[in-house]
Amino acid sequence: MVEYLKDLYENIVAFDLIYIIITLLSLIKCSRKGFVLSILEAAKWLLAYVITLILFPRIKPYVNDVIDNEYILDIILGVGIFIVVIFLILMI
Secondary structure, three states, X not given: OHXXXXXXXXXXXXXXXXXXXXXXXXXXXXXXXXXXXXHHHHHHHHHHHHHHHHHHHHHHHHHOOOOOOHXXXXXXXXXXXXXXXXXXXXXX
């Protein structure tokens, strides 16, 4: 058993550790707040992501000439749309 834990500790990646911490914090939050309410809150963020994916290609032609670098334009436009959408959804 000790060898198994030692191997697990040596093979853990930073991403795995971050995922475990986020999962544990979510479990603690769910136990305080309520499971259904926590699921609905997570669904709001997922909905904002999906709406951003839908709106991004439709809005991009209108702002294509604002910034010359397409990579920077994509980042700014994606983050901007997501912030506006999440703000509107969290108001509900």
